[in-house]
Amino acid sequence: MAKHVTARDDRRPTVGDLRTLRGKSDGSPTASARADALDRLIHERLRLGIVSALAVNDSLSFSDLKKLMKTTDGNLSVHARKLEEAEYITCTKSFAGRMPKTEYRLTAAGRRALERYLDHMEALIRATRER
Numbered sequence: 001m002a003k004h005v006t007a008r009d010d011r012r013p014t015v016g017d018l019r020t021l022r023g024k025s026d027g028s029p030t031a032s033a034r035a036d037a038l039d040r041l042i043h044e045r046l047r048l049g050i051v052s053a054l055a056v057n058d059s060l061s062f063s064d065l066k067k068l069m070k071t072t073d074g075n076l077s078v079h080a081r082k083l084e085e086a087e088y089i090t091c092t093k094s095f096a097g098r099m100p101k102t103e104y105r106l107t108a109a110g111r112r113a114l115e116r117y118l119d120h121m122e123a124l125i126r127a128t129r130e131r
Contacts (some may be wrong), residue, residue, distance in 0.1 A: 041086055042117045046071060046079045051114050054089060054106035062102040081105060088113055 042048050049069050053060060060068070066076050083089045088110030092103045106114075 027118075036047070036119060039113060039117050041082065041088070042081070042113055046075065047083055048082060050076075050083060050104070051088060051106060051110055054113055055111060059103045059105045062104070065104060083096060086110075086113075 043050055046069055050065060053065060053068050062073075062076065062080075065080070066073065069076060080089065080091065084091055086109075087107055090107055092105070094101050094103070111115050
C-alpha cells in the first residue's frame, strides 16, 4: 500500500508518489486515493485560509482573521484551535487597555505543512495535466 503524507511527514510528494496510489484498471490513481494523501488539517477551506493569511503576515489579530475569512467568532475559534493543537499556529492573548487582544502567528511547523500541502497540490495538477 502507498505511503500517505501526514501532517508530520517532512517528505514532499512527487508525481511518482501520486502514481503509486493506484486504483483504476489502467493503473492511474483514483480521485479518492489522491485526496486521501492530502493533509486534511490544512485542506479544509477556512484552515487553509488562516494558514495562508498568516504565511504572508507576521501576525494577525482574531478580528483581522475574522474579517479576512468572512466568518463568525465561533467558526474561526474552532478552526484556529485545531491548528493550534497541531502546532501549526500560536495564539497569544493580551490586553490593550481593557480590551482583550488575541494574536495568531504561523509556526515553523505550520509553514512546512503549508509548503508540503502546496507541493502536493502542484504535483496533483502536474499529474492531471500529463494525462
